[in-house]
Amino acid sequence: MFSRHADAQRGPSKRRGLIRAWRSASITARLAILYAVLTLAILSVVTGLLYWAVTVSLGHDDQRFLGEKVHVLRTMLAERPDDQALLHEEVDWETGVIGHARYFVQISNGQGQVLNQTPGLPDSGINPKAFPAPIPISSTRPRINTSQTAAGRRYLLTSAIARTGSHGQQRRIVRLAVDVSNDERILGDFRRIAELVLLAGVFLSALLGAGVARYGLRPLGRLARTVEATTALRLDQRIEPGAWPREFVPLAAAFNQLLAHLEEAFARLSGYAADLAHELRTPINNLMGEAEVTLARRRDVTDYEQTLASNLEEYQRLARIIDRLLFLARAENTAVRPASASFDAGAVLQDVVDVYRPTAEEAGLTLDSSGHAPLAADRDLFRRALSNLLDNAIRHSERGDRIGATVRRENDGTVAIAIADTGHGIAADEQERVFDRFFRSAADRSDGAGSGLGLAIVQSIMRLHGGDVRLTSEIGRGTTVMLHFPPIAAK
Amino acid sequence: MHLLIVEDETKTAAYLRRGLQENGFRVDVAANGIDGLHRALEGAHDLIVLDVMLPHLDGWHVLQELRAAERTTPVLLLTARDGVDDRVKGLEGGADDYLVKPFAFSELLARIRVVLRRAQPQSEPVVTVADLVLDVLTRRAMRQEARIDLTAREFALLWLLMRHAGEVLSRTLISEKVWDMNFDGDSNVVEVAIRRLRRKVDAPFDAPLIHTVRGMGYVLEAR
Numbered sequence: 001m002f003s004r005h006a007d008a009q010r011g012p013s014k015r016r017g018l019i020r021a022w023r024s025a026s027i028t029a030r031l032a033i034l035y036a037v038l039t040l041a042i043l044s045v046v047t048g049l050l051y052w053a054v055t056v057s058l059g060h061d062d063q064r065f066l067g068e069k070v071h072v073l074r075t076m077l078a079e080r081p082d083d084q085a086l087l088h089e090e091v092d093w094e095t096g097v098i099g100h101a102r103y104f105v106q107i108s109n110g111q112g113q114v115l116n117q118t119p120g121l122p123d124s125g126i127n128p129k130a131f132p133a134p135i136p137i138s139s140t141r142p143r144i145n146t147s148q149t150a151a152g153r154r155y156l157l158t159s160a161i162a163r164t165g166s167h168g169q170q171r172r173i174v175r176l177a178v179d180v181s182n183d184e185r186i187l188g189d190f191r192r193i194a195e196l197v198l199l200a201g202v203f204l205s206a207l208l209g210a211g212v213a214r215y216g217l218r219p220l221g222r223l224a225r226t227v228e229a230t231t232a233l234r235l236d237q238r239i240e241p242g243a244w245p246r247e248f249v250p251l252a253a254a255f256n257q258l259l260a261h262l263e264e265a266f267a268r269l270s271g272y273a274a275d276l277a278h279e280l281r282t283p284i285n286n287l288m289g290e291a292e293v294t295l296a297r298r299r300d301v302t303d304y305e306q307t308l309a310s311n312l313e314e315y316q317r318l319a320r321i322i323d324r325l326l327f328l329a330r331a332e333n334t335a336v337r338p339a340s341a342s343f344d345a346g347a348v349l350q351d352v353v354d355v356y357r358p359t360a361e362e363a364g365l366t367l368d369s370s371g372h373a374p375l376a377a378d379r380d381l382f383r384r385a386l387s388n389l390l391d392n393a394i395r396h397s398e399r400g401d402r403i404g405a406t407v408r409r410e411n412d413g414t415v416a417i418a419i420a421d422t423g424h425g426i427a428a429d430e431q432e433r434v435f436d437r438f439f440r441s442a443a444d445r446s447d448g449a450g451s452g453l454g455l456a457i458v459q460s461i462m463r464l465h466g467g468d469v470r471l472t473s474e475i476g477r478g479t480t481v482m483l484h485f486p487p488i489a490a491k
Numbered sequence: 492m493h494l495l496i497v498e499d500e501t502k503t504a505a506y507l508r509r510g511l512q513e514n515g516f517r518v519d520v521a522a523n524g525i526d527g528l529h530r531a532l533e534g535a536h537d538l539i540v541l542d543v544m545l546p547h548l549d550g551w552h553v554l555q556e557l558r559a560a561e562r563t564t565p566v567l568l569l570t571a572r573d574g575v576d577d578r579v580k581g582l583e584g585g586a587d588d589y590l591v592k593p594f595a596f597s598e599l600l601a602r603i604r605v606v607l608r609r610a611q612p613q614s615e616p617v618v619t620v621a622d623l624v625l626d627v628l629t630r631r632a633m634r635q636e637a638r639i640d641l642t643a644r645e646f647a648l649l650w651l652l653m654r655h656a657g658e659v660l661s662r663t664l665i666s667e668k669v670w671d672m673n674f675d676g677d678s679n680v681v682e683v684a685i686r687r688l689r690r691k692v693d694a695p696f697d698a699p700l701i702h703t704v705r706g707m708g709y710v711l712e713a714r
Contacts, residue, residue, distance in 0.1 A: 217645040308706075309706040310706070311706075312705075313705075313706050314707030315593070316595070316706070318593070319593040319594075319595075322593060323591070352672075355644075355670050355672070355680055356646075356678075356680065357681060358680075358683045358684060358687055359678070359680055359683045362683055362686075366597055380672070383672050384672070384673070387672060387678070391674070391678045459551065
């Protein structure tokens with residue numbers, strides 16, 4: 001049975017294991033991981049945006065540079081067609097910036113014959129066919145191609161049509177190539193730095209996150225120590241609710257409540273143990289005394305028989321106490337659910353009343369029952385509760401008194417059973433204790449009747465059914481006990 | 492009738508043996524589960540009184556092994572716990588009845604007899620004790636040719652006493668059989684019923700048949 005159960009549990013995937021691992025991970029570790037993930041996300045977005053902005057900006061610069069150069073060369077060719085020196089300077093020298101050619105210029109005539117070009121161009125490895133088609137004279141926006149040379153350099157290429165000659169009658173083709181390898185290097189550097197920043201950021205934030213979490217959780221440790229000290233000391237200690245972060249106030253309050261419950265339960269338990277000891281003392285005292293007195297001298301057989309019979313009565317008393325205490329103990333174990341059957345509460349009540357009618361008649365009492373209501377409950381326990389109540393009612397009434405037992409179904413579906421007598425009644429100060437174990441009224445104690453467990457058993461039975469029992473009484477007027485069973489649907 | 496008692500408590504085993512022997516039973520005693528099971532499988536007992544809490548092999552297992560070996564010997568379980576689970580577990584496991592400790596010896600004796608009788612054919616529809624005759628079919632009671640009027644409960648009570656004539660029946664057993672309930676309070680329901688029955692069955696006649704056995708219960712017999 002058990003192993004089959006375990007097999008069924010094995011089915012659900014690894015995911016549940018991971019979830020459980022995450023749930024049981026320390027808060028510090030969880031916060032550190034969360035901080036790291038968040039930092040990674042934020043830094044990735046920011047550096048990504050920056051990278052994008054730099055790329056766009058560099059692209060713009062190169063485009064503008066090419067546009068300007070096209071404009072300058074066109075102007076020179078148009079305005080100063082004969083100024084070869086200026087052209088030479090522009091083509092040969094302007095280009096040679098810091099060691100190597102930043103850009104190349106080539107000017108050719110309409111037939112493809114090269115007239116001027118920057119000296120490094122043929123050796124640069126740029127494929128002449130990679131240049132885009134020249135833009136017409138009317139256009140100022142350069143068409144751009146890129147070219148990757150065998151030497152690993154990257155160029156932006158453009159070409160444009162220009163006019164020259166005294167009347168602008170001659171067509172020239174201007175080709176420009178810009179070395180943008182530097183841009184690549186800058187972007188590469190940027191990427192490396194971004195990676196470093198990301199890595200360091202994640203690491204730092206995890207570290208700081210752990211620190212912050214540890215600092216933030218310090219009151220929890222303090223609370224744990226306080227709780228430890230409180231419980232170790234005494235149950236009547238409480239946690240001061242004011243001295244804690246607001247988040248802990250409900251926890252402290254809940255803990256105080258738990259302590260209060262525990263204290264109450266402990267008090268009840270020790271009171272109960274004292275009562276039990278007292279309750280056992282009487283029969284055991286009788287047993288010891290009788291046995292001692294009987295054994296003190298030789299007697300005839302009848303005396304021995306008398307003693308043994310009397311002993312037997314005491315043993316039975318002990319056995320009854322044990323029996324009822326076991327019942328109460330079991331009823332308080334919430335794992336025990338009463339069996340549920342549907343029956344007419346009125347019919348069962350009638351039945352139990354019939355059992356007690358002879359006893360009531362002998363005591364000179366009238367005993368009646370009335371009413372009907374469908375009830376879902378444990379029939380045996382219901383009968384047990386009723387018989388306890390009727391027994392009490394009969395014992396606490398005088399000749400001529402009346403006992404009425406009624407069943408009624410309330411509008412909300414509650415089934416109410418009332419056992420009302422016109423007997424002695426219970427004093428107000430004793431009423432709240434009648435459901436306590438071993439409690440007996442002053443009158444009961446003097447005549448030694450009852451075990452003091454009857455009403456406790458009734459209360460247990462009602463609790464098992466999710467219902468309750470209430471008692472109203474007035475000295476000299478009688479007692480009414482009401483049982484309430486909750487509506488069937490509400491259970 | 493041959494009984495086997497499986498009980499590890501020496502004092503309990505001793506008084507059970509003595510009490511049952513004095514009531515005409517042959518009694519074997521085993522002090523632990525293994526020994527008990529062995530004897531139960533070897534011997535031909537009419538009934539086994541089996542304690543649940545036993546060293547080595549507990550009563551549940553003894554019962555289980557016994558039934559697994561297809562032995563139908565009636566078993567009366569003695570349990571220390573008054574749990575409903577225990578009752579269900581015991582009866583489902585093949586026990587014929589059970590008693591919760593502490594129990595009265597008269598209770599045990601009565602239950603042993605009930606279980607043993609169960610195996611025998613149904614009792615006669617007419618029971619006679621001395622000059623008292625009870626006819627279950629016509630639901631009529633006669634004593635010395637005089638008809639006795641009884642209520643249904645009184646009839647059930649008298650029938651129980653007559654079927655077990657000569658046996659002491661405890662209040663618990665009587666309330667269970669006649670009213671189908673256990674009374675919590677120190678209720679005198681049984682006493683009142685017996686008193687009323689006496690008024691009808693014994694009072695008009697010379698020799699009383701219903702007797703009180705102090706501390707134990709009631710017995711119907713001609714004395």
